[in-house]
Amino acid sequence: MMLHFRPQGRWIGDLIPFFWRGEYHLFYLPRAPEGRHCWGHIVSLNLLDWEELPDAIEPSNDPNAPDAVGCWTGSVIEHEGTFHCFYTGFNPRNPYPQTICHATSDDLIHWRKDPANPVVVPDERWYEPQDWRDPFVFFNSEAGEFWMLICARDKGVAFERRGCVALATSRDLQIWQVQEPLWSGSICWAAECPDMFRLKNRWFLVYSHGITRYRWSEKLDGIWFASFPDTFDTEFVAAAKTLFDGKRQILFGWIGTLEGESDFGHRQWGGNMALPRELVPQPDGRLFVKLPEEFVKWHLENSSPLQLKDCEPLCGTWTVEGTTAVADSFSGVSVLRCGVPDDFFLSATVEPQGEAVEFGFLLRMQDGKGHKLIVDKSKIALMRWASWGDVEPKVSRPISWSGNERLKVHLIVHGSIVEIFVGDTVSLACRIYDPPAGWFGLYAVNGKVRFHDVTVAPLQPLS
Structure with a gap:
């Protein structure tokens, strides 16, 4: 492919x-x-x-x-x-x-x-x-x-x-x-x-x-x-x-x-x-946008479950239930560090519950640098990670979800390219360069979020 x-x-x-x-x-x-x-x-x-x-x-x-x-x-x-x-x-x-x-x-x-x-x-x-x-x-x-x-x-x-x-x-x-x-x-x-x-x-x-x-x-x-x-x-x-x-x-x-x-x-x-x-x-x-079925099928045939039991909780409360990771922190942030290839295609079904206001992914985190891909109730956005607090997004797209619903997420990190598709509704693309490598994480803010059926397929390096 x-x-x-x-x-x-x-x-x-x-x-x-x-x-x-x-x-x-x-x-x-x-x-x-x-x-x-x-x-x-x-x-x-x-x-x-x-x-x-x-x-x-x-x-x-x-x-x-x-x-x-x-x-x-x-x-x-x-x-x-x-x-x-x-x-x-x-x-x-x-x-x-x-x-x-x-x-x-x-x-x-x-x-x-x-x-x-x-x-x-x-x-x-x-x-x-x-x-x-x-x-x-x-x-x-x-x-x-x-x-x-x-x-x-x-x-x-x-x-x-x-x-x-x-x-x-x-x-x-x-x-x-x-x-x-x-x-x-x-x-x-x-x-x-x-x-x-x-x-x-x-x-x-x-x-x-x-x-x-x-x-x-x-x-x-x-x-x-x-x-x-x-x-x-x-x-x-x-x-x-x-x-x-x-x-x-x-x-x-x-x-x-x-x-x-x-x-x-x-x-x-x-x-x-x-x-x-x-x-x-x-x-x-x-006009909603969705990832064509050819790519979804390829992922199903070439991916394997993310080994959630081997992931490391960095903050907040996490529970692993088989192929599901549950973040449960009603007054703060929960972060789960996971091992994935440098270039990957990840799919998951994410279920924010109750008062959860935000979830997302931390990309290529290293020495206080990295990127944060957020999904909240009004937008998806990509921003540079800053240790002292959030900064303005590099790019964003409007989205609407009310909580207590399941959102299918496809995330592709490929060289400097990031693309995410959420809920067969909206997508976002961007470039990220610095740092070129680092750890990957799941996170959630102020509430319970379930990450179901997280699967990852490795990709060939970007040409």
């Missing part, structure tokens, strides 16, 4: 997912100097094991071509036996530095660029000329035509935050008509990597600006509503886009590295592939 995959010698950036006849294709932008991106390509039959394929789209050798300096994010669609790739061509020498280009293929491997490139440029009646990228194409069966969503900037907005989702339409994927913005929220500089899908009779519009967000509507020409939260994860699951595999809408993003491999470094563009997230629609328009 290849968790947090990255190709040999490359860092993964924007992912462009496409499902075809049982295969999950992920095109991606590798980290590249001066934006000179190509389209890399990997494929999987099971979301677990990935095969590298030849690069799909590369910048043109003609210095005047619209894609001479880079082939940026886009999308893939099949129509009448031909695969169509629409991508962003980048050439700062041209009047429109970012334009929409087109290529076709018979096998998803070998691609022919359209001699008519660029096929869509900004219409300056509505859009600024500089930001025009990340085309997402799908067939709108309601309108009987193809729609292209484009990251753009709305000239009609006086506010600096003019980011919008532009719309272009076509009957044949060849001739495109630029339309007025589909959505213009005045909340970001540019609504990057737009994506759209339909689930449970609702339309969902996805876009990114530092963090991936979504809106939903009952109809395409209706009001676009924001849920709370309107995000899928933290900013570490970057530029996320989706595919439908006939059963599920699955979200793919990437987890960027931090500069200098430091907890205090700036987030960099490019990193490792995040674990996929299955999106689960709710009656009120929210």
